[in-house]
Amino acid sequence: MRMSKYYAPTLKEVPNDAEIKSHELLIRGGFIRKTASGVYTYLPLGNKVLKKIERIVREEMENIESQEILMPIIQPAEIWQESGRWDDYGPEMMKLKDRHNRDFTLGPTHEEMITTIVKNELRSYKQLPISLFQIANKYRDEIRPRFGVLRAREFIMKDAYSFHDSEESLDETYKAFYKAYEKILERLGVDYLVVEADTGAIGGSDSHEFQVKAEYGESTIYYCDCGYSATDEKAVSNVIFEESNETEQEMKKVDTPDVKTIEDVANFLNVDKTKIVKSLLFKGREGWVLALIRGDYELNTSKLKAYFGDQTLSMGEPEEIKNEFGVEIGFIGPVGIKNVKIVADYSIKNMKNFVVGGMEKDKHYVNVNINRDFKIDVYTDIRMVSKGEPCPKCGKPLKEIKGIEVGQVFKLGTKYSEKLHAYYTAEDGKQKPFIMGCYGWGVSRTLGAIVEQLHDDYGIIWPRNIAPFELVIIPVSMKQKELSDKAEELYKLLKGKYDVLYDDRDASPGFKFKDADLIGIPLKIILGKKMKEGKVEVKLRYERNSEEVDITEGFEELLKIIEKKLNEYDPKIYVKSIDKE
Amino acid sequence: MRMSKYYAPTLKEVPNDAEIKSHELLIRGGFIRKTASGVYTYLPLGNKVLKKIERIVREEMENIESQEILMPIIQPAEIWQESGRWDDYGPEMMKLKDRHNRDFTLGPTHEEMITTIVKNELRSYKQLPISLFQIANKYRDEIRPRFGVLRAREFIMKDAYSFHDSEESLDETYKAFYKAYEKILERLGVDYLVVEADTGAIGGSDSHEFQVKAEYGESTIYYCDCGYSATDEKAVSNVIFEESNETEQEMKKVDTPDVKTIEDVANFLNVDKTKIVKSLLFKGREGWVLALIRGDYELNTSKLKAYFGDQTLSMGEPEEIKNEFGVEIGFIGPVGIKNVKIVADYSIKNMKNFVVGGMEKDKHYVNVNINRDFKIDVYTDIRMVSKGEPCPKCGKPLKEIKGIEVGQVFKLGTKYSEKLHAYYTAEDGKQKPFIMGCYGWGVSRTLGAIVEQLHDDYGIIWPRNIAPFELVIIPVSMKQKELSDKAEELYKLLKGKYDVLYDDRDASPGFKFKDADLIGIPLKIILGKKMKEGKVEVKLRYERNSEEVDITEGFEELLKIIEKKLNEYDPKIYVKSIDKE
Known part of the structure; x- marks a missing residue:
């Protein structure tokens, strides 16, 4: 072209x-x-x-x-x-x-x-x-x-x-x-990871996602050298929540004016977040669900939806919650709440004398205890894991990486x-x-x-199999007839063998090189100064120095070098190397 | 497959x-x-x-x-x-x-x-x-x-x-x-015609349609051996509308109770349709248009739209016309009508003493004459041509054929x-x-x-280039091991060379033949009774008799015959021949 x-x-x-x-x-x-x-x-x-x-x-x-x-x-x-x-x-x-x-x-x-x-x-x-x-x-x-x-x-x-x-x-x-x-x-020539995944709106039992590793990936993946890997929506860990040896104290309702978030509560009452239980209200097909989790953890909505098999489950709107339960969202808690199904993460199972919302504006309960002060309908894992937690398979610390999902399979x-x-x-x-x-x-x-x-500061670095063109022929000037004639000859020779772009624009070499790098073409063949000596320059997208090839005797040597370079070409190895720099 | x-x-x-x-x-x-x-x-x-x-x-x-x-x-x-x-x-x-x-x-x-x-x-x-x-x-x-x-x-x-x-x-x-x-x-291997076409909603000047000839085509095409061809929407002819030598008679309004269609008017007043002017109301972007054409001709809406460059132009609804003009649709006419643009086909230009709607229920005017009784804003060609009319290029009678448009180009x-x-x-x-x-x-x-x-009574007859499979291998029984083994061998050999279907179903030969014909596969290779003598049968989709090929010495001869038959294969010639039968 x-x-x-x-x-x-x-x-x-x-x-x-x-x-x-x-x-x-x-x-x-x-x-x-x-x-x-x-x-x-x-x-x-x-x-x-x-x-x-x-x-x-x-x-x-x-x-x-x-x-x-x-x-x-x-x-x-x-x-x-x-x-x-x-x-x-x-x-x-x-x-x-x-x-x-x-x-x-x-x-x-x-x-x-x-x-x-x-x-x-x-x-x-x-x-x-x-x-x-x-x-x-x-x-x-x-x-x-x-x-x-x-x-x-x-x-x-x-x-x-x-x-x-x-x-x-x-x-x-x-x-x-x-x-x-x-x-x-x-x-495709990319670095990837296969991970266990949530089935989401599609449903079914098993599912795996195929993730292309990328610094700014949308998905967070937890994985371990032992082979375990899963998306954050699905990942589990082997954290053990130890039994508390405290004795149960008397539950009290205390004033907590304008204290709504977990941070506020922890600061105001001067307790650790691990002594607070977060209460979150969801509405689904079968009504309201109150989800409980330890104050320092994040709730995993995907796990909650999967548990109920209800993709319509979503966080209640503040206004709706106030109408339904007569109390603001920051003061919701499991004590005395009615008409909800209470589902608790395992992280709260062994807690004693903890803090929860008071079901009344500006109030919280302290020294709350499960069974004595409220009942839980079911325990399940509804927690987001974090890196460093023990791998569910082998116990070693989980690592975190970002990825972009390109494929997903479902049973x-x-x-x-x-x-x-x-x-x-x-x-x-x-x-x-x-x-x-x-x-x-x-x-x-x-x-x-x-x-x-696969990119660097100059542009895209396409793998050969999907590059729009495998190579580009760049005469540094179209006005020098010996360059453009040779380029034309080369173009005719190569276009039967490769997907070739011929940059025949009347533009500066710098302009052409920049476009070739931006577009991400694997190989450049440059016809420049060295042509006086009968030499063209050949350079992979990520190479700093070009290789000079003599074409005075014909194109045979050049063809060999093109093929060799294209066979060696592996953008993912190059990109990994610049990541480490 | x-x-x-x-x-x-x-x-x-x-x-x-x-x-x-x-x-x-x-x-x-x-x-x-x-x-x-x-x-x-x-x-x-x-x-x-x-x-x-x-x-x-x-x-x-x-x-x-x-x-x-x-x-x-x-x-x-x-x-x-x-x-x-x-x-x-x-x-x-x-x-x-x-x-x-x-x-x-x-x-x-x-x-x-x-x-x-x-x-x-x-x-x-x-x-x-x-x-x-x-x-x-x-x-x-x-x-x-x-x-x-x-x-x-x-x-x-x-x-x-x-x-x-x-x-x-x-x-x-x-x-x-x-x-x-x-x-x-x-x-694609079909019989086709390129014709001048209307530009329709796309607009522009020139346009051609590419029509696949077919008995039940949606498009009607007028063409001539001299090379002229056009869709009915666009076709013109060289019909000459001769000057009338009648003297203008006095216009009269006559009773025509319940007489609405051109047929009714002709019968009731005992006049030829060529003495009646059809009046049709259209509504477009710029208001109402009254189109006039001789009673025995059909109005060509595409030409009318093209003349006004207005694709929104459409026949007025009876109810709307009654509200707007105070008269029923069957009695509309150009005499005394207001707030319309009057566009007339050339066919009425030379008419004298003709009949038009009376602009009053159950009335028509007779002995109407242009200029004296009403004015025409513009003459243009808004008429459908018919077969037999003289070709606009050479004057020979136009022929009619049906086609299906598959392509259209526009300037x-x-x-x-x-x-x-x-x-x-x-x-x-x-x-x-x-x-x-x-x-x-x-x-x-x-x-x-x-x-x-491209079909016959048994099914489709695909041209080779677009047939889903080029050939089908049919063992008449899957239970006879010598047949299914040989079929398997043949399948493996041929699938690298052709797009092959292997009918390995446990079904009767008749059932398999019927499906192959219905689906329209160009060539059948049948492994049947003749296999005892080491022979397979080869048959094109439209052939009545198969050719026997000896495979005892190997498949070389068979491969030659397959290639020869597929090269000869031309469904459009066969279909033309059955059309003539």
């Missing part, structure tokens, strides 16, 4: 709304342009990378014999009403009406759709297992879209769904997808097949609901994740 | 809503499934054909150096408001609001979007000409979706847009796309660049609006169009 005719508008300025490097570089490099909040156009460079990512994903799906289909983006409301998610999914679901006033959604995911498609047509256990995938747009109306293509409202996903007649069969396919995803990440079980009445005839002749799995890969988000990991 | 594990549910029954053969066969063959009215899922077979069509279209776009991008499906209202099409486009445009109550449309087309994207970034005449394309979903909320993927509400299009600094440059690119489209049709001029303020710096330093072209190809509709042309 000739750069003079290529639509790749690069920018010097950092866009206003770019909070992270990948967003900035994809805009500045001319890969994407924003059309509306969270809605992007992929310019030729961006589209090229996208299509290369798509191809790798598609090939790995075909390698595990998943069959490609294409489902509609606009989905009728009825199937979502049947599964119960029309109301449950919340405001992230974009909805519209057609001219006949029928309700549709712009599909945020396709479990309902695929289940509806195969039901009545996938009939016998003999046809199982089977998996179907598609690569298509998805829509989630994020309240605050950000980070460019990493958290967009319109995005491209590969989603796959599998159907089984046994847990063992699901397990086998789940593992095949797991391996295919690792293969994709290896072909759905019969959640959707039961709700949507999708049955097959089993070997014993009985009608049984399909056991299902689902497997998502964020295609457009992969673009952002890779740039977030 | 092994048929036993392939998701291709074929059906015996004809679906209720299938009015035409392509719709029926794509459903029955397991290519598509309906999700909602005009909304389809592409099952593995359908997706496979779709991807092959996409690939051909993409390659031909790349051959003319068009650059691929990807624009959003959800488009903000603002850009459509700027162009004036937010209101003009009508109820076909699907609209939605996001969670912040901002208006979006599911793009029915992308002129506004592309113009907004390049403005301010495509700056200089030096960057021109340039063309950008995408392959993506489009949405048009058809009032009555029908014919399967031919008139769907969600569909896949390739749309391209070009930018120029001169009409000559636009002309050159327009021709390049024209040729690329012909190339696509040749690679847009500066319509969008002016409205959206998209300027470039010209060679003389001045700011000028881009001259634009746009080029659409209906990717999913191509699927339907091809099947509509």
Whole structure:
């Protein structure tokens, strides 16, 4: 491709709304342009990378014999009403009406759709297992879209769904997808981690996320050298909450004027946070839930939702709480509260003589004790872990790292097949609901994740397999005929072998080098001063010094060196090395 | 691919809503499934054909150096408001609001979007000409979706847009796309016609449509052996309307009780339809238009809209007309009517002493004459032509044929660049609006169009280049080990060379043959009785008799025959031959 005719508008300025490097570089490099909040156009460079990512994903799906289909983006409301998610999914679901006033959604995911498609047509256990995938747009109306293509409202996903007649069969396919995803990440050429994950709004039992490591990743991951790793939403640890040997004191209600936060309470009453129990009210499908946790810990909402199997569960609004319980949010506590289910984290199980809200403005109870002063409905783990806590597998301190999720696999079980009445005839002749799995890969988000990991001060450093161009030919001047002629000759020779960009613009060498680095092309072939001696310069994206290659005798040597350098090229090793500097 | 594990549910029954053969066969063959009215899922077979069509279209776009991008499906209202099409486009445009109550449309087309994207970034005449394309979903909320993927509400299009600094440059690119489209049709292997076309809601000056010939095509085309061809919306003819030598009679108002249609009037007054002038009221952006045409002709609404450059122009509702003009729709006429623009077809120019509506219930005027009794604002061609009328180029009788539009190219001029303020710096330093072209190809509709042309009583007859599989291996029994073993061997050999389906289902040969014919696979390799003599049978989709090939000495001969037969294979010649039978 000739750069003079290529639509790749690069920018010097950092866009206003770019909070992270990948967003900035994809805009500045001319890969994407924003059309509306969270809605992007992929310019030729961006589209090229996208299509290369798509191809790798598609090939790995075909390698595990998943069959490609294409489902509609606009989905009728009825199937979502049947599964119960029309109301449950919340405001992230974009909805519209057609001219006949029928309700549709712009599909945020396709479990309902695929289940509806195969039901009545996938009939016998003999046809199982089977998996179907598609690569298509998805829509989630994020309240605050950000980070460019990493958290967009319109995005491209590969989603796959599998159907089984046994847990063992699901397990086998789940593992095949797991391996295919690792293969994709290896072909993409990035550093990654596979972690245990929460199943969220999709539901089901097991789930794993595939995370691209990145300094400013959205996900926090806890991991251990022993192999344990999980997202913060899912991570557990082996912290032991020791039995207290205090004797129970008399409970008292004390004045705590304007003392609302845990910090305030600790300071005002001069007690440690570990002597306070935090009380948080949530509202879900089945009413109010009071969650209790030790004052120095953070509540893990994902674990709470997972425990109740209720994704609609959300923190009560202050106004609503006041109306319902007659007391401000800062003074809520388990003593005397009514019409709530009380769920407690294990961290409070052995506490004695602790502080809780007084269920009255400006009051707290001190010397509170479980069972004597209030009852707990259930204990479970609803706590966020922290780095340094003991690994649940081996006990060594957990480490923390940031990542960007690009893939997630789920064991759905019969959640959707039961709700949507999708049955097959089993070997014993009985009608049984399909056991299902689902497997998502964020295609457009992969673009952002890779740039977030692989860049330096000058721009993007694309891995060879997905670089928009593998190499760029740069004559330092188009006015010197001997340079442009040779460049032209080289371009014609190389474009059959590689994905080549020929920077034939009438611009300064510095300008061209900067663009090549910003865009992130793996290899530069520079035709400059050394051409007088019959030499071109060859340089990998991250190399400081170029290698001179004599072309007076022809291009054979040059071709060898190009191939050698491109084979050696590994941006993730380079990026790790600059991280350590 | 092994048929036993392939998701291709074929059906015996004809679906209720299938009015035409392509719709029926794509459903029955397991290519598509309906999700909602005009909304389809592409099952593995359908997706496979779709991807092959996409690939051909993409390659031909790349051959003319068009650059691929990807624009959003959800488009903000603002850009459509700027162009004036937010209101003009009508109820076909699907609209939605996001969670912040901002208006979006599911793009029915992308002129506004592309113009907004390049403005301010495509700056200089030096960057021109340039063309950008995408392959993506489009949405048009058809009032009555029908014919399967031919008139769907969600569909896949390739749309391209070009930018120029001169009409000559636009002309050159327009021709390049024209040729690329012909190339696509040749690679697709169908019979087609390129015709002059109306520009419709897209606007602009010149336009051509690329039509796949088909018995039940939606478009009517008039053409002549001399090379002239146009859609019925656009076609003109050389009919001469001769001067009348009658003397003008006195105009009279006569009673015509309950006489409303042209037929009724002709019968009641015992006059020929050629002595009546039809009066039709339209409402547009600038008010009411009264269109007049000779009683035996049909009005061409597309020509009327094109004349006024107003796509919102539509036939007045009876109720509205009665309110506005105080008279029922059947008695409207040009004499005495007020507040309308009167536009007349050339067919009435030379008429004398004709009949028109009386502008009063149950009345008509007779012996009406132009100028004396009413004035005409403008004469223009607003008439539908008929077959047999003289060709506008050579005078020979026009022929009529049906077709399905798969592509359309437009010269847009500066319509969008002016409205959206998209300027470039010209060679003389001045700011000028881009001259634009746009080029659409209906990717999913191509699927339907091809099947509509290429089928017989048994099913689809795919051309080789887009067939889901090039050949199918059919052992007549899976229980006879010598057959299934040989089939397996053959499958392994052929799948590296061709797109092969192996029908390894435990089913009767008749069942397998029927499915292969319904699905439309070009070549069958049958392992049956003749295997005792070491022979397999090879048969093209439309051949009655198979060719026996000896494989006792190996597969060499078989490979040669497969290649020879596939090279000879041409469904469009076969289909023409059965049409003549």
